[in-house]
Amino acid sequence: MKVYIAQVSALLLDERRRLAARLESEELISPAPGQYFLADDGAAICAQTIFCVRQEEASLLALPPLPVAWQPGSSLRLLGPLGNGVTLPRPLRRLALAVFEESPTNLLSLARQANQQGAEVALFAEPPLPALPAWLEASPLAALPEALTWADFLALDLPSSSLPHLRQHLGLPSHAACPCPAQALVRLPMPCGAVAECGACAVSMRRGWRLACKDGPVFDLNDLEW
Ligand code: FES
Structure with missing residues (x-):
């Protein structure tokens, strides 16, 4: 830093x-x-x-x-x-990106990285969408459940308010873990950026609480309470 x-x-x-x-x-x-x-x-x-x-x-x-x-x-x-950003695994063959209630722009550099590694990439997001490269196909979020058996890594960008409904979007039963490795950029206000430890960005995890500004805002999905 x-x-x-x-x-x-x-x-x-x-x-x-x-x-x-x-x-x-x-x-x-x-x-x-x-x-x-x-x-x-x-x-x-x-x-x-x-x-x-x-x-x-x-x-x-x-x-x-x-x-x-x-x-x-x-x-x-x-x-x-x-904070922590998304880390793509290596080797990577199929990457799924899913963006809720935001522009996918923040995650598009992951798509480029994966494409340069020769991986296939699929984007799940709702319009309006920014200009996308020809090799990147976008599908609506309703198609996301099919991607969980296809992808070997899932990167999500979502507001913290979407976490309680995420299993529905993924087509998973309650309490089920995500079947593929997944990291989530959890969006919520981070007013002090860890300078004052205000606690406004607290995120509920399986083992207690973490601060998105310091420990995130990207977390392993299965470490989150969701
Ligand atoms: S934004 Fe203040 S502690 Fe995270």
């Missing part, structure tokens, strides 16, 4: 017409999918938690929601990358 100086080079609308930002830095910043940053624009009282993904042309895309004060030219201090 370190502090990077970055600049907002452009504001963009994502496929859900929410504001995203392209960030440029003199240093190469490569967060793993699911890692986050504390962004200080010098104007807000405290730093904001943001997710960023590396773009192919080496800039960063800061994902919504963003601070409303950001403008092209805004200068930022980015502390991070923080």
